[in-house]
Structure formats: structure tokens, C-alpha cells
Amino acid sequence: MMRRWLAVARTPVGAASLVLLLLLLGLTVFAPVLWGARADAIDTDALNQGASAAHPLGTDGLGRDILYRVLVATRLTIGLALLATLVGVGTGVLLGALPAVLPRWAGRLVTSAVNVAVAFPGLLLALFFAVIFGTGTTGAVLAIAFAVAPSFARLTQTLAASVSGRSYIAAARVSGVGRFRILVRHVLPNIAEPLVINATLAAGSALTAFAGLSFLGIGVQAPSYDWGRLLGEGLNRIYVSPAPALGPAVAVVVAGLAFNLFGEAAAAVLGHRQPTRRRGELPVTSAVDHVDDEGVLTVRNLQVSFPGPDGWVTPVRGVSFAVRDGEMVGVVGESGSGKSLTALAVSRLVEHPGVVTADRLEFLGKPVVRTPDRELGTSLAMVFQDPMTSFNPTRRIGGQLAEVSEQHQGLSRKEAWKRAAERLESVRVPGERVKQYPHEFSGGMRQRAMIAMGLMGDPRLVIADEPTTALDVTVQREVLRLLARIRSERSTAVLLISHDISVVERTCDRVLVMYAGKIVEELPTAELFTAARHPYTTALLAAVPNLETDRDQPLAVIPGRPPEPGEVAAGCPFAPRCPLAVDLCRTEEPVLEAVEAGHRVACWRVREQRSAVTTASRGGTA
Numbered sequence: 001m002m003r004r005w006l007a008v009a010r011t012p013v014g015a016a017s018l019v020l021l022l023l024l025l026g027l028t029v030f031a032p033v034l035w036g037a038r039a040d041a042i043d044t045d046a047l048n049q050g051a052s053a054a055h056p057l058g059t060d061g062l063g064r065d066i067l068y069r070v071l072v073a074t075r076l077t078i079g080l081a082l083l084a085t086l087v088g089v090g091t092g093v094l095l096g097a098l099p100a101v102l103p104r105w106a107g108r109l110v111t112s113a114v115n116v117a118v119a120f121p122g123l124l125l126a127l128f129f130a131v132i133f134g135t136g137t138t139g140a141v142l143a144i145a146f147a148v149a150p151s152f153a154r155l156t157q158t159l160a161a162s163v164s165g166r167s168y169i170a171a172a173r174v175s176g177v178g179r180f181r182i183l184v185r186h187v188l189p190n191i192a193e194p195l196v197i198n199a200t201l202a203a204g205s206a207l208t209a210f211a212g213l214s215f216l217g218i219g220v221q222a223p224s225y226d227w228g229r230l231l232g233e234g235l236n237r238i239y240v241s242p243a244p245a246l247g248p249a250v251a252v253v254v255a256g257l258a259f260n261l262f263g264e265a266a267a268a269v270l271g272h273r274q275p276t277r278r279r280g281e282l283p284v285t286s287a288v289d290h291v292d293d294e295g296v297l298t299v300r301n302l303q304v305s306f307p308g309p310d311g312w313v314t315p316v317r318g319v320s321f322a323v324r325d326g327e328m329v330g331v332v333g334e335s336g337s338g339k340s341l342t343a344l345a346v347s348r349l350v351e352h353p354g355v356v357t358a359d360r361l362e363f364l365g366k367p368v369v370r371t372p373d374r375e376l377g378t379s380l381a382m383v384f385q386d387p388m389t390s391f392n393p394t395r396r397i398g399g400q401l402a403e404v405s406e407q408h409q410g411l412s413r414k415e416a417w418k419r420a421a422e423r424l425e426s427v428r429v430p431g432e433r434v435k436q437y438p439h440e441f442s443g444g445m446r447q448r449a450m451i452a453m454g455l456m457g458d459p460r461l462v463i464a465d466e467p468t469t470a471l472d473v474t475v476q477r478e479v480l481r482l483l484a485r486i487r488s489e490r491s492t493a494v495l496l497i498s499h500d501i502s503v504v505e506r507t508c509d510r511v512l513v514m515y516a517g518k519i520v521e522e523l524p525t526a527e528l529f530t531a532a533r534h535p536y537t538t539a540l541l542a543a544v545p546n547l548e549t550d551r552d553q554p555l556a557v558i559p560g561r562p563p564e565p566g567e568v569a570a571g572c573p574f575a576p577r578c579p580l581a582v583d584l585c586r587t588e589e590p591v592l593e594a595v596e597a598g599h600r601v602a603c604w605r606v607r608e609q610r611s612a613v614t615t616a617s618r619g620g621t622a
């Protein structure tokens with residue numbers, strides 16, 4: 001962090017503005033001590049003089065030297081501007097952060113009030129508040145502070161929203177960390193940088209606004225004086241002698257520029273981190289698939305919907321499955337098939353305005369909605385796709401791991417850090433690395449540390465959403481081996497989400513194949529290459545190269561693309577890409593049916609073949 005700010009000082013604009021700011025700081029501290037007496041010295045022999053060698057900026061109506069007065073006024077001018085900025089930024093950040101901790105209705109009220117206030121120009125607001133608070137220094141400070149606050153509230157809200165989609169926030173939430181703590185520990189530190197940059201810019205504006213108020217006579221009052229007041233006094237006789245007005249005017253401009261240029265240089269070098277974020281009637285429930293299995297997790301007819309411009313869209317359209325104790329289940333499917341949303345719904349992480357409905361959504365025999373945060377936090381672990389965003393970059397790895405145990409298991413800070421080191425060791429990361437920051441870890445280590453974080457509690461289920469996508473092949477294998485080891489050593493169930501069917505085939509006991517928000521086939525992985533029946537599953541398998549694949553031929557690809565959640569037509573959603581599709585496939589959607597024990601398929605053609613076989617065998621026995 002420090003290094004990044006030093007880089008700002010190394011740019012020409014950054015360096016020049018920093019020198020000016022240091023100069024101003026020096027004057028703020030020392031000018032009144034050095035020249036305070038001379039600035040107040042009345043000289044009746046030299047009233048209202050213009051520029052001269054003895055008085056470079058002339059004298060005022062009492063014969064006081066204006067140059068000394070400008071220098072001495074630095075303290076009050078800069079001090080008040082900084083005070084106003086501090087109060088304004090503080091109030092703004094508070095207002096901006098409140099919606100994150102308040103109940104939703106109250107949060108909306110605050111947001112609306114901020115939106116209304118932002119619509120007014122700052123200086124107009126300052127004048128309005130100056131009239132309310134009355135003339136004088138306190139009034140002017142509050143007026144400028146309250147004029148600055150709305151834009152900071154808006155900025156905080158926007159920045160907070162942009163980081164709230166990060167995996168480490170989701171990880172903290174799934175670990176049951178409270179809203180206030182998430183705000184203070186995870187959100188605010190990660191938006192501090194742009195806030196500081198904007199505060200520097202705001203200080204420049206506050207300085208000029210303050211000078212304006214004093215100039216108009218509603219800021220600093222005699223006998224105190226700041227640059228604004230000196231400017232006002234000098235301006236009265238600008239046609240006789242320009243120097244007394246020019247001095248304070250130059251001071252205001254130079255100081256304002258110093259703040260603004262430093263802010264601009266910092267913004268240009270540090271840049272604004274703008275992480276991307278994914279983003280009528282509720283849809284009717286579709287046919288319910290039947291699941292017999294009960295276990296750690298039971299999901300029946302799970303649907304996830306979002307309001308869209310043309311009504312609700314439902315990316316997850318009725319998913320049913322179960323995960324038993326100690327079982328490793330894979331979920332595969334192309335991008336957009338609803339795998340991640342299914343996982344997020346299970347962990348209560350689908351964000352408003354998303355709506356999750358299910359006939360049953362139970363974890364450890366209890367409805368997920370009623371599972372206390374503490375229990376969910378220690379019994380369910382999430383491992384996210386991107387090891388870059390899975391940790392809060394401003395905090396040490398150990399602290400982030402320890403948080404879970406401190407919060408939920410009542411461990412002391414020391415014990416929790418000790419456990420964090422042990423858990424890191426268990427995922428083959430040297431324990432002493434607890435003290436390091438996420439950027440000091442490699443991608444694979446970060447992913448293993450994320451798994452270690454999940455193991456801080458005693459999870460009964462680990463949900464790993466594409467945990468190896470961002471990693472190279474060898475690290476990928478290591479992470480998968482680690483998940484498998486955790487499963488066998490601790491009998492923890494694992495739900496592994498992947499778009500790569502070969503990864504699932506190698507590691508899992510059972511596979512769920514998803515297409516367009518539904519499970520289209522479920523079978524034991526051991527039978528994947530021999531017994532898969534759904535044309536989509538067989539097409540996915542055909543796209544996996546193996547030892548017999550002819551290397552001179554291009555790999556099989558599935559023609560076309562899956563439908564978007566809003567455009568799923570009647571019939572089987574795979575029909576437009578299916579070589580076996582018949583008319584029935586285009587008009588009616590097949591339901592998931594058991595073809596054998598542990599093997600379910602949703603396909604009209606498979607059903608047709610089965611009934612043909614059954615009829616033939618009946619005919620044979622008749």
C-alpha cells in the first residue's frame with residue numbers, strides 16, 4: 001500500500017503537488033509562531049498602502065502587513081478546510097455505509113435521502129446550511145461539511161456495492177460473520193483508497209468554498225481572518241492597489257490546486273479498482289423430480305429467479321438432488337446452466353432481488369433458511385472459483401482464517417491463530433505463512449488456504465465451485481486430491497461444481513449433469529462412460545479426449561449454444577441441439593425419471609427406448 005502511494009510521489013504532478021502541500025503544512029504549523037506578532041502589528045504611519053519594498057503586498061486599514069497576514073492565515077484557512085472535509089467525509093461515509101447494516105426499509109430511506117441531496121449543487125447546499133447555522137466559523141464548517149457529505153455517501157454506497165460481490169465477502173457471509181463486522185473489516189478497508197483520493201479532492205473544493213463564504217462575510221468573522229476575509233478586504237480597493245487582493249487570491253488558488261492536483265495524480269496512479277459484478281409474476285413451479293436419497297443436503301424442486309426487463313427469468317428451474325454423508329458429488333454443465341446459482345442458493349448467498357423457492361432445501365435435516373448462521377458457518381464451507389478474489393487483500397491470511405473460529409467456536413485470538421496455522425499445514429501450506437497477506441500467496445496456495453478456511457469449523461459439506469478453473473494443471477490436480485483427502489479423512493461430503501466432466505469423473509462418486517437450469521441426468525461416475533444415456537451427457541463425454549481419440553481429427557463439439565434463462569422454449573431445452581430430437585421433444589419437457597437404481601435421465605427418447613425394451617421383453621415372455 002505504502003509503495004503505491006510512493007509511486008504517486010514519483011510522478012511529476014504528484015511530486016510538485018506534494019511539495020506544495022508540505023509547504024502549506026509547514027506554514028500551517030510555523031507561520032503563526034514566527035510571524036503572528038508582526039501580522040497583528042498596527043502601524044498608523046502606513047495605512048492602506050500599496051505594494052512597496054517594506055510591505056510587498058501592502059498594508060490594510062490599520063497599517064498591518066498583508067504578506068504576514070496571508071502567511072499567518074494559512075493555519076486557519078487550511079485547518080478549517082480540513083476540519084470541514086473531515087466532518088463531511090465522515091458523515092458521508094457513515095450515511096453511505098448505513099444501508100449495509102440497517103434493515104432493508106431503513107436502508108432504502110437513507111439511500112433515497114442521499115439521492116435527493118446529491119441532486120443539489122454543493123455550493124448551494126453550503127449557502128443554505130450557512131444561513132441555517134448562522135454566520136461564523138462553526139456555521140461555515142458545518143455548512144461545507146454537509147454540502148460535501150451527500151456525494152461521499154453516494155460514493156461509499158457505489159464502492160461498497162462493487163466490492164460486496166467479491167468472493168471474500170460471500171465467504172465471510174457464509175461463515176456467519178455479522179453485517180457490521182463485514183462492513184468494518186472487509187468492505188471499508190477495500191474502498192479506503194478511492195475514498196482517500198476523493199477526500200483530497202474534496203479538501204481542495206472545501207478550501208475554495210470556505211474562502212467564498214468568508215469573502216461573502218458569512219464565514220470567518222473579525223478579529224479572526226482567513227484568506228477569504230483578506231481577499232474580501234483587499235478587493236474593496238483593488239482599483240487603487242491590486243496587491244492586497246492578489247496575495248490571498250494567489251494563496252487560495254495555489255492551495256486549492258495543490259490538493260486537487262495531488263488527488264488527480266493519486267487517482268491516475270492508483271486507479272479506481274472497479275471489480276465487475278455479475279448480476280410480472282413469479283414463474284410457475286414445474287414438474288417435481290423425485291429424489292429418494294436423504295443425507296447431508298436435500299434439495300427438492302429448487303428454483304432461483306430474478307426480475308428481468310420482461311418479467312421474471314428463472315435460471316434454476318426445479319432442481320432436485322441429495323448429497324449423503326461423506327459422498328463426493330459432481331455437478332457439470334456448460335456455462336450458464338445454473339450450477340453456481342444452485343450452490344449459492346444452498347448456502348443462502350443468492351442476493352436480492354433474486355428469489356429462491358424450493359419444496360425442500362435442507363441441510364443436516366433442517367431447512368437452510370432456519371439454520372442459524374453459527375451452524376451454517378461451521379458446518380458448511382464454500383470454496384470459490386477465483387483464488388484472486390477469495391481473500392480480503394488488506395488482511396493477513398491468518399486473521400481471515402481465525403475470524404471463523406473466534407466468531408463461532410469461542411476460541412481466543414491466540415488459539416484461533418494457532419488453529420489457522422494447523423489448518424494451513426493440513427492443506428500443505430507452511431503454518432508460518434499465516435502472517436502473510438493474500439498477495440504473497442500463489443494462486444494454488446490461495447485456493448488451498450480457502451479450503452483451510454472452510455476447515456476451520458468442522459464442515460459436514462464443502463461446496464467447491466470451479467475450484468480449479470483458474471489454476472494450472474498440476475496445481476489443479478493437487479487441489480482436487482486435497483478435496484478427495486478431506487472427504488476420506490473426515491467423511492466430509494463434497495459438492496464439486498465444474499464445467500469439466502473429466503475432472504468430475506476422476507474425483508466424484510456421482511455426477512449431476514445440468515442443462516438450462518435443470519438436472520438432465522444423474523448417475524454414478526463409474527458408469528459415466530458406459531451407461532450415460534442423455535444425448536447431452538454423451539455429447540459432453542465425446543468432447544473429452546482419451547487415449548483412443550484420433551489426434552488427427554478435431555475433437556467433437558456440441559453444435560449451437562444453450563438457451564439463455566429468459567428464452568427457454570417449450571419442450572426439451574436441449575432439443576434444438578439434439579441429433580435425436582423428435583416432435584414430442586419440441587413440445588413437452590421430459591421429467592427426470594429413474595432408469596436404474598441411482599441413475600435418472602430426463603429424455604423422451606431414452607424413455608421411448610426403455611418402453612420398447614420392456615414391451616419386447618413382455619412379448620418374449622408371453
Ligand SMILES: Nc1ncnc2c1ncn2[C@@H]1O[C@H](COP(=O)(O)OP(=O)(O)OP(=O)(O)O)[C@@H](O)[C@H]1O
Nearest residue numbers: 278279306315334335336337338339340341342565
Ligand atoms: N444476479 C443475477 N441476476 C440475473 N441473472 C443471473 C444472476 N446470476 C446469475 N444469473 C444468470 O443465471 C444463469 C446461470 O448462472 P450460473 O452462474 O448459475 O451459471 P453456471 O452454470 O455456474 O455458469 P458458469 O460455469 O459460467 O459459472 C446465467 O445465465 C446467469 O446469467
